[in-house]
Amino acid sequence: MERNGTAVLVRDSGSFSHTLKKLWRRNRVAYLFLLPWFAGLLVFTIGPMMTSFYYSLTRFDLMTPPRYIGLQNYLTMFTADPRYIASLKVTITYVLVSVPLKLTIALLIAALMNRGLRGLAFYRTLYYLPTLLGGSVAIAVMWRKIFGNSGVLNQFLADAFGIQAPNWVADPSYALYSIVALSVWQFGSSMIIFLAGLKQIPQDYYEASQVDGARKLRQFFSITLPLLSPVIFFNLVIQLIGSFQSFTQAFIISGGQGGPMDSTLFYTLYLYMKGFGFYEMGYASAMAWVLLVIIGVFTAIIFGTSKYWVHYGDGGK
Amino acid sequence: MQISPRKLSMHLVILALGLFMLYPILWLISSSFKPSGMIFTDTSLWPKAVTLSNYVQGWAGIAGTRFSSFFVNSFIIALACVAGNVLTCSLAAYAFGRLDFSLKKIWFAVMMVTIMLPHHVTIIPQYILFKHLNWINTYYPLTIPKWLSTDAFFIFLMVQFIRGLPRELDESATIDGCGQIQIYWRIVLPLAMPALITTAIFTFIWTWDDFFGALLYLNSANLYTVPLGLRLFMDSTGDSAWGPLLAMSALSLVPSMIIFFSCQKYFVEGISTSGIKG
Numbered sequence: 138m139e140r141n142g143t144a145v146l147v148r149d150s151g152s153f154s155h156t157l158k159k160l161w162r163r164n165r166v167a168y169l170f171l172l173p174w175f176a177g178l179l180v181f182t183i184g185p186m187m188t189s190f191y192y193s194l195t196r197f198d199l200m201t202p203p204r205y206i207g208l209q210n211y212l213t214m215f216t217a218d219p220r221y222i223a224s225l226k227v228t229i230t231y232v233l234v235s236v237p238l239k240l241t242i243a244l245l246i247a248a249l250m251n252r253g254l255r256g257l258a259f260y261r262t263l264y265y266l267p268t269l270l271g272g273s274v275a276i277a278v279m280w281r282k283i284f285g286n287s288g289v290l291n292q293f294l295a296d297a298f299g300i301q302a303p304n305w306v307a308d309p310s311y312a313l314y315s316i317v318a319l320s321v322w323q324f325g326s327s328m329i330i331f332l333a334g335l336k337q338i339p340q341d342y343y344e345a346s347q348v349d350g351a352r353k354l355r356q357f358f359s360i361t362l363p364l365l366s367p368v369i370f371f372n373l374v375i376q377l378i379g380s381f382q383s384f385t386q387a388f389i390i391s392g393g394q395g396g397p398m399d400s401t402l403f404y405t406l407y408l409y410m411k412g413f414g415f416y417e418m419g420y421a422s423a424m425a426w427v428l429l430v431i432i433g434v435f436t437a438i439i440f441g442t443s444k445y446w447v448h449y450g451d452g453g454k
Numbered sequence: 455m456q457i458s459p460r461k462l463s464m465h466l467v468i469l470a471l472g473l474f475m476l477y478p479i480l481w482l483i484s485s486s487f488k489p490s491g492m493i494f495t496d497t498s499l500w501p502k503a504v505t506l507s508n509y510v511q512g513w514a515g516i517a518g519t520r521f522s523s524f525f526v527n528s529f530i531i532a533l534a535c536v537a538g539n540v541l542t543c544s545l546a547a548y549a550f551g552r553l554d555f556s557l558k559k560i561w562f563a564v565m566m567v568t569i570m571l572p573h574h575v576t577i578i579p580q581y582i583l584f585k586h587l588n589w590i591n592t593y594y595p596l597t598i599p600k601w602l603s604t605d606a607f608f609i610f611l612m613v614q615f616i617r618g619l620p621r622e623l624d625e626s627a628t629i630d631g632c633g634q635i636q637i638y639w640r641i642v643l644p645l646a647m648p649a650l651i652t653t654a655i656f657t658f659i660w661t662w663d664d665f666f667g668a669l670l671y672l673n674s675a676n677l678y679t680v681p682l683g684l685r686l687f688m689d690s691t692g693d694s695a696w697g698p699l700l701a702m703s704a705l706s707l708v709p710s711m712i713i714f715f716s717c718q719k720y721f722v723e724g725i726s727t728s729g730i731k732g
Contacts, residue, residue: 160556163555163556164555164556166553166634166635167549167553167554167555167558168549168555170545170546170548170549170553170634170638171545171546171549171561172545173542173545173546173601173602173603174542174543174545174546174565174602174603174606174609176602177542177599177602177603177604178564178568180583180602181576181580181599181602181604182568182571182576182604184579184583185575185576185577185578185579185580185583186575186576186579188579188582189575189576189578189579192578192579199582199585246468246471249464249467249468250468252464254461254464254465254468256465258718258722260468260469260472261722262714262715262718263472263473263475263476264472264475265721265722265725266475266476266479266714267475267476267478267479269659269710269711269714269721270479270707270710270711272660272663273662273663273681273706273707273710274663274665274680274681274684274685274703274706275482275684275702275703275704275706275707276478276479276482276703276707278684278688278699278700278703279478279479279481279482279700279703280478282696282700283478283481287494288494289481289497292494292497293497296497322475322478326725329722329725329726330725330726332726333726378570378572381572382572382573382574384665384666385663385665385666385681388665388669389665389685389688405574408574409666412577412578412581413581413670418578418582421578422578422579424574425572425574425575425577425578426575428572428574428575429571429572429574429575432570432572436570
């Protein structure tokens, strides 16, 4: 049983062991509750991070012990590995195209739904289903087939408009965009978060502005967007971090190779190939650290610029 | 009740868009019932001829492994992960949400940082660690980390929820002579049920869909999970056996769909209050 209240009031003699005892009594229960998490943090996060940083400075093929080579891996990446540069380009293009597109659509649909319609729960379900299933191999398989040469999409385009469409997933100029489409299709969870944010905006603002003669479009830009900006900010950060790490879709749609012509060679796919295909563990670790830095920089930019475009209701805190 | 034409047209727009979104999933389901020759010639959603042969052929399996065993494997792993996440994340969440201890703010910040950390930074040393432990080609690498609350995201979700519970309950329980462990187990856990259920359903679905982890750690077909089973189908049958592949793909979505339709309330709540990325 805890009797903290009285224990704290007792003036201690200042001896070190006494302080320790007090600390122990005060903290033992909490630290007991945190024990599994601490163990996990040490064994699966902090330990591996330190090791991974060390590996990134070595050549390590898993058979022989790691050999220290300094910054060689990092240097090779940017100067002597065109596939690495390709994977970087693919991933950044993917993030810069898919995230804004996804969030814009999520916001527009959320705004459309937030008009006091009945059956909102049903519609939310409908739009969330692709997000729910989207991470599965089954959906990636299906996507590959729908966007394939003889896929439904092309048959539809041919039947309805007489268009001879390309083989989306096999054409280097389109393959990435079929994966972008897959990601955008899964806007459901962003939309639900936007909807929750929209519900927080007091109706009085709209009524007041209506009295002032503001039209719907004007209201959207001067009331909805600014008041929703914290939610936009949140969605942006979440989606950005997630998109940089996309793997399954690229793996399945590209047949595990990042093809055609490396056009879908996602960063994580190349990292996987380097580490677990060619057993270049040092190189793959260095790639992981660069990814961490890239995500960090992008996140920092969003945080850094947020004071110019994110408005908190309480005037910023 | 009178519906204004304006509202009606909005309903129609939203419904049409929604059906458009669902089209790929409907196509998958409908194609899985079409005879092999018709999958790519009959584009209508309503099959001109219906057959179960894709399911029979798919369920019979591949590489000497029946598809049912992929399902059983996936269930075992997913359930072990659910139990691990619910139990150990709630322990940590109770400490962060209810107890007062030294360095609390720092540890909480550390936990938040681990949520943002891309897991690729730790994946290689983890793999090597599991290799040293002789855990490759077992389920330990996929399940043990969940028993040490590595999905810190769920700790955060539960902390948010537990903070909202009235503290008076704890106080009266203390007066009745309950210790912290009893308060956690008898008072906070039952009240935090919505957060626990949210954690359980998302853990289940994400584990069920996890491809990367299974790809890294499992080598024998008899240990494969559903995603690996599907990939096996895709690789070895080429273009000739799309029917069974689509049938098993459709089947693989069933558990997630059942959970989704029976727990919708928690999905929406879980996403909108905590921003689960889904």
